[in-house]
Amino acid sequence: MTLTQRKQPGLDETVGPCAPPKPVPRPDGQDRYTISEVAAHTGLSVHTLRWYERIGLMPTIDRSHTGQRRYTNRDLAWLSFVGKLRLTGMAVADMVRYADLVRQGDHTFAERRALLLATRESVLRRIGELQDTLTVLDFKIDFYADAPSASERL
Amino acid sequence: MTLTQRKQPGLDETVGPCAPPKPVPRPDGQDRYTISEVAAHTGLSVHTLRWYERIGLMPTIDRSHTGQRRYTNRDLAWLSFVGKLRLTGMAVADMVRYADLVRQGDHTFAERRALLLATRESVLRRIGELQDTLTVLDFKIDFYADAPSASERL
């Protein structure tokens, strides 16, 4: 439940009134984002972004001539998909497995599909569980509404 | 997603064919279950049951004359509700808070209700998130179905 706390500020807030000056106004209007830009865009911390890379959840990220990471739109799209997988409740280790399959090429399509199908099933199960809890929750909430605390009914 | 692994064997399997002999056939047909019976019934480990008690998630549990825990049907009902709260994704600390409110008596009805309402909202949000992921999952699954791996289309 802690995954949706932060709304994403976005990379594209250069337009609009009161747009804050971009800290590093990349002259090329391009496909090369710094780690902090990506952090702002995705809502992940820079720590988490570097950690994702360490554990093999990211493809090889481009580097600037001084060795700083430069993320592409492609990387952003992958991060967005990873974010969806995270929302499914998939374990990070399984996401890494999926990333491995992607790295291995097209011949892993069937296995990737199987992984996603299993995930889909678990999402459906989880939705069912959550809906079950709603029944109980609503029952209790109604109970407390009908029987307000002694301090209230004087 | 690891919460629904085990199905509950149940306390009431004394009837039926091939019912295994109850290890400790409590002579009184009553309301006093040992910790391992409760573990079998709830799917929680005995460790977790004791831990729940330590952290204040349980009411005071009865003890036998030798100091062993004896759970009542009331305790079982509470554990079942706690299980539902756990399925909502509520943090254990918040469940403890709720248990505290219950201990404090009827004058906390309003606060309990507020807690459950907040939980209800977070469950609805979570269901929404999961449904969003299904869209992405289905899209990808279809993609992999339409474009089977090279090894398959020879």
Added chain:
DNA sequence: CACTTGCCTGGAGTGCACTCCAGGTCTTTA
């Protein structure tokens, strides 16, 4: 009466998913 089994306790250990730190480089700004 030894042995096994089930239970007790306080406290240590585990796995996960981050999160932060120390010590360093490079670039920009005053």
Added chain:
DNA sequence: TAAAGACCTGGAGTGCACTCCAGGCAAGTG
């Protein structure tokens, strides 16, 4: 040119929800 700020690395630390351990007591069994 000095200070500030964004970035780098390997590794340590954190919070959560358990999970297990050592050492001990009590009751039933061969």
